[in-house]
Amino acid sequence: MKPAAFEYLKPRDLPEAAAALGAEGSKLLGGGQSLGPMLNLRLARPSLLVDVSKLDSLRRIEETPDLWRIGGSVTHAQIEDRRGSLPGIEMMAEVAAGIAYRSVRNRGTIGGSLAHADPAADWPLALAVIDATVIASGKAGSRKIPADRFMIATFTTELKADEIIEAVEVPKLSASARTGYFKFCRKTGEFPEASAAIVLDGPRRVARLFIGALNGAPQSLPALAAAVAEKGMAAASKEAIVAALKAAAPELDAVGLRMHAGAVTRAISQAVGP
Amino acid sequence: MGKEQGIGARVPRKEDARFLHGRGNYVSDMHLDGQREVAFLRSPLAHARIKSIRWPEGAPIVSWAEMAGVSPIVAPSNLPTFKISEQHPLAFEKVRFVGETVAMAYAPTRAEAEDWLEKIEVEYEELPPLIDSHLARANKEVRVHEHWDDNVFLTLNLDNGFEEKSRNAPVVVRKQVQLNRQVMVPMEGKAALAQWDERVDQLILYASTQIPHMIRIGLADVLGLDHGQVRVISPDVGGGFGYKCQLFPEDVCCAWLALKHRRPFRYIEDRREHLVAGANCRQHHYDLTGYADEKGRLLALEAEVTIDGGAHSNWPFTIGLEPGQATGNLPGPYEFQGYRVKTVCVATNKPGFMPYRGVARTGVCFAMELLMDAIARKVGREPWEVRHDNLVPAEAMPYDNVAKKHYDSGDYRKALVMAREKLDFAKWRERQKTPEADGRKIGVGFASYCEQTAHGNSVFAAWGLPITPGYDQAFVRVTPDGGLEIRAGVHSHGQGMETTFAQLAHEVMGIDIAKMRVLLGDTGLTPFSTGTYASRSIVMSGGAVVAACKELVPRFVEIGAHLMQAAVVACRFEDGHVVGPQSKISVKDIADAWYKHPERLPPNVDRTGLEITMAYKPERDTGAFAYATHACVVAVDPELGHVEILDYVIVEDCGTIVNPMIVDGQTFGGAAQGIGTALYEESPYDANGQPLASTLADYLLPGPTELPNFRIFHMQTPSPYTHSGIKGMGEGGGIAPPAAICNAVNDALKEFGVEMAETPMTPRRILEALEQAQKNPGEKAA
Structure with missing residues (x-):
């Protein structure tokens, strides 16, 4: 379980990284927490690894009046360690703190996780529900992709071969916004069996509810979100949740429905429960 | 002083x-001048004939055809009906499980050795895989070992007073239970470094093994060397649990390379190899019928045990050890007089079985303790009470049980009562009367066992082993x-x-x-x-x-x-x-x-x-029996299927204690593995015999956050037969947790009519059982 031989490049800046990415067989390396094992198992066999994990321009967390801009190579631990000092997006720090184990969080990056697009990962769900925007930059310049449309399917995203996730922009929630995030993992640090997240931000007229840990990208439950925004827990009956789940994720079997219903109930309860 | x-x-x-x-020194830490790293090409198929193996001329690659002078590993047993099979260190003619060693390559680094493996072309002719032990048992056409007439390694039968004692029993309870296949997962897997020492005319094998002296015998015999020409050194070993109680094909291969090339060769098993080729334990099925009186006193037990033995009989413990232990230990710590058992060990296209910490006793304890609870439900008494009344009383010691085991000493009932008190059983029963605010269901479970330890020559001879301890x-x-x-x-x-x-x-x-x-x-x-x-x-x-x-x-x-x-x-x-x-x-x-x-x-x-x-050796070599009762409380989430252990009490007696901290540590570690069996660990196979858990993302182990603060209490009843009255205790912790936790889960879910009877109790299995019970209300499981 040792990787096949590959070349390794540590680019000085984004243009150099993007140029190298264009080459046949090249692959971007972030924290390596998913790609590393795939290399060892020889499931991934790039001829060139372009390591952007240490690029300073991708490692910054910056605040603007309306949003936070989080660099693509910012680690989960960096976000976790901003607990209490990410006004408007505190939920991000809480989600970061729940990813895998600290040793994984120390290396794993937000951009790497998004680009890898594991259906059970935290960031695809959290960034979709909070309505973040992915900034992708490539040879043709940079473009914005809404996080809830970024992941297409398992291990498949909107990114083009030469594109790098430069940053994600996360809009600030109002002070009165309420959020909920629940994932059910068989054990601490494992990928979840079911996950759900909700953001209710009345002043900004936002009501979003997503489920994750499916066969593909996170799915939105907009009608349920709107109902919960209006009526609170009263809208979150078991029947209503199961109906919404069946519509959003028809592939779920009885057990999957039960687990996801449990996750949705708990996420909603965190946001609007007693 | x-x-x-x-x-x-x-x-x-x-x-x-x-x-x-x-600063430990493991085989992985060693490096000898000129050392080569060995990698193995492993079978991608569960069952196939090898048509040809080809590689570029001159490549550092070896298949069985090149290994002149090496004998296949044969682990025969004297047990009746036992069928002999051969295991070639590198596959010969057939592959019998996914992960079986087919060829090897060597190079200065492991990565380069793996590069060479990619140059090997193997042409296979696929054969139907035998994956389910019940189906394999019935199949005489497709055979794991073709010179046999079926797929049964051996069948053991024992009958002691069954007809007489079961006749007219007013209460009859049948229970079927299943333990799924597992991996032992020591932190360090297989490791071997072989070196030829010209000066002393000796092959030196540094090996991660529990049994260096036996490995010396086995390795010398397989290689055709004098025993004096082999020295086996076991340096620091990162856990064994029974996995390292065998002569590994990889040991033989490294040793052969060192003999042939007169330079050091090393092999280190990686985690994926371990999870795939090392999935070799725990898979038992029990069909039990208990015959009891109105109070739940067991009168007789009838059992059919099916063990999914995998493809090979491993040397030196043989495939006979597990069925032998299951047959002899099933009656557990209980006093009853009628017993009939048939144990069938079936060959399948999976890695050959090895005795894992607790050996068959984790399985027999799971079976018997679920039966005890089922009997208690049937007669309407508390499970701990029925268990108590059935345990061999202290005054009956030493006690010869229905399977002719000689229990040397102990107060089994006292341990049970103490566990109930330490758990504060009454408090939990009271709490169960009020629904939990979070919707979870609380359950209490017990499991008692006794464990043969430090048994000697007569016991191992009865299990038919080729080498027995004296x-x-x-x-x-x-x-x-x-x-x-x-x-x-x-x-x-x-x-x-x-x-x-x-x-x-x-x-x-x-x-x-x-x-x-x-x-x-x-x-x-x-x-x-x-x-x-x-x-x-x-x-x-x-x-x-x-x-x-x-x-x-x-x-x-x-x-x-x-x-x-x-x-x-x-x-x-x-x-x-x-x-x-x-x-x-x-x-x-x-x-x-x-x-x-x-x-x-x-x-x-x-x-x-x-x-x-x-x-x-002890005065009597039939074993010093340690014993324990485990008692636990769980909370089961009926929405998610999650089981949380709220409290876990162990009352154990291993005779005179030499070092209490070591006994606690061993008990804790064993119990952690038992919780792995109960809730997390499983090596599933698909219908083609492909293992579905090949990384630790799929094979879940309990971590610190999943383990309770075990509360361990000791009794010390000396064994009359051993020095200082000491009994063995290394395995005990791993025996009872699946049974105790399953009984607690069933106690928690009794309002739904759900009875789990399979390990591990994953959220999916629990929710499937709840779904099933919802569909068929009133139809209680056996």
């Missing part, structure tokens, strides 16, 4: 300093400065024997354990022992250490008396000194005389000196 480091002392482990500072030997030698060297042929891989053997020696000699060196696991330096397994080492090799130390005492007195100019009869040995009428003299002074000033010795001194090898 003198005994403060002896039996019962809470002394810190001597080996901790090197382990905790990362006397264990230990060597002790006083050093010139009055310290002590202790050498034994067992090996320590987490058991703390460098400490406990020193404690036993201290008890006799009074020498500070800091001045003792315990050397284990090297056939070149230690006397013979079959090794560390079956919870035996502290009794067997420990007994030999005690015997050897005791044998030196009269020599101390003889020399000491002479040095003090006193009569031998006027002197005695006490706390590391020979005490005479006027003065006393230390072991250090005696050693000084023996080694440096022989002119001071008595003229007729015992010329064997200050060292000796002694052997030991």
Whole structure:
């Protein structure tokens, strides 16, 4: 379980990284927490690894009046360690703190996780529900992709071969916004069996509810979100949740429905429960 | 003073300093000049004929055809109906499971060796895979071993008074339970480094093994060498659990390469190889029928046990050990008189079975303890009460049970009652009356077992093994400065024997354990022992250490008396000194005389000196039975299927305790593995025999956050048959958790009519059972 031989490049800046990415067989390396094992198992066999994990321009967390801009190579631990000092997006720090184990969080990056697009990962769900925007930059310049449309399917995203996730922009929630995030993992640090997240931000007229840990990208439950925004827990009956789940994720079997219903109930309860 | 480091002392482990500072020395840490790393091409198919194996000419690649002079590994058993099979270190003609070694390549680095593997082309002709043991048992057309007439390794039958005792039983309860296949997952997997030493005309194998002396025998025989031409050294070993109780094909391959090329070859198993090719334990199915009276007193038991044995009989413990243990240990700690059992061990296209910590007892305990609870439900009594009334009472000890096991000592009922009290059972029953605010369901479960430990020749001979343990030997030698060297042929891989053997020696000699060196696991330096397994080492090799130390005492007195100019009869040995009428003299002074000033010795001194090898086996070799009751409380989430352990109590009795901290540590570790069996660990296969858990993302192990704060309590009933009344205890912790937790889960879910009876109890299995119960309300599971 040792990787096949590959070349390794540590680019000085984004243009150099993007140029190298264009080459046949090249692959971007972030924290390596998913790609590393795939290399060892020889499931991934790039001829060139372009390591952007240490690029300073991708490692910054910056605040603007309306949003936070989080660099693509910012680690989960960096976000976790901003607990209490990410006004408007505190939920991000809480989600970061729940990813895998600290040793994984120390290396794993937000951009790497998004680009890898594991259906059970935290960031695809959290960034979709909070309505973040992915900034992708490539040879043709940079473009914005809404996080809830970024992941297409398992291990498949909107990114083009030469594109790098430069940053994600996360809009600030109002002070009165309420959020909920629940994932059910068989054990601490494992990928979840079911996950759900909700953001209710009345002043900004936002009501979003997503489920994750499916066969593909996170799915939105907009009608349920709107109902919960209006009526609170009263809208979150078991029947209503199961109906919404069946519509959003028809592939779920009885057990999957039960687990996801449990996750949705708990996420909603965190946001609007007693 | 003198005994403060002896039996019962809470002394810190001597080996901790090197382990905790990362200074252990494992095969992975070793590097010899010119060493080559070996990688194995493993079968991608569960069952296929090999049509051809090709690779570029001159490549550093070897298949079985090149391994001239090597014999296949054969592990026969004398058990009735046993069928013999061969295992070739590299596959010959057929592959029989995914992960079986087919060819090997070597190179300066492991990565390069794996590159070479990609150059090998194997043409297979696929055969139908035999994956389900029940189907394989019935299939005579497709066979794992084609020279057999079916797929049954062996069938064991035992009947002792069944008809008479079961007749007219008013209560009859049938229960079917299943334990799924697992991996043992030691932190260190297989590891071997073989080197030819021209100077001593010897093959040296550094191997991560529990049984170095047996590996020497097996390896020499397979390679056609004299036994004296092989030395096996087991350096630090990162966990064994039974996995390292076999002669591995990879050991043989590295040794053969070293012989052929006269340079060192090393192989280190990686985690994926372990999860795929090492999935070799726990898979049992039980069909039990209990016959009881109206109060739930068991009168007779009938059982059919099916063991999914995998493809090969591993050497030296054989595929017969597991069915032998299941057959003999199923009746557990209970007093009943009628027993009929049929145990069938079936060959399938999976890795060959190995005895995992607890061996078959984790399975039989799961089966019996679920049956006990089922009987209790049927007669409408508390499970602990029914269990209590069925346990062998203390006054019946020693007790010969229905399977002819001889239980030496103990108060099984007291342990159960103590567990119930420590758990505060009444409090939980009260709490169950009110629904939990979070919607979870609370349940309480018990499991009791007794465990044969430190059993000897007669027991292993009855299991038909090709090598059986007899006397264990230990060597002790006083050093010139009055310290002590202790050498034994067992090996320590987490058991703390460098400490406990020193404690036993201290008890006799009074020498500070800091001045003792315990050397284990090297056939070149230690006397013979079959090794560390079956919870035996502290009794067997420990007994030999005690015997050897005791044998030196009269020599101390003889020399000491002479040095003090006193009569031998006027002197005695006490706390590391020979005490005479006027003065006393230390072991250090005696050693000084023996080694440096022989002119001071008595003229007729015992010329064997200050060292000796002694052997030991208990007065009766049928085993010292440790026992325990585990009691736990769980909260089951009916929405998510999640099980949380709220409290876990263990009351155990392993006779006289040598080091309470080590006993606690062993109990804790075993119980953690038992929780793995109960809730997390499983090696599933698809219908084609492809293993579905090949990384630790798929094979879940409990971590610190999943484990409860085990509350461990001890009783100490000495064994009448062993030195100091010590019983073995290394495996016990792993036996009861699946049963205790399953009984608690079923207690929690009884309002739904759900009865789980399969390991592991994953959220999916629990929710499927709840869904099923919802569809068929009122139809209770068996």
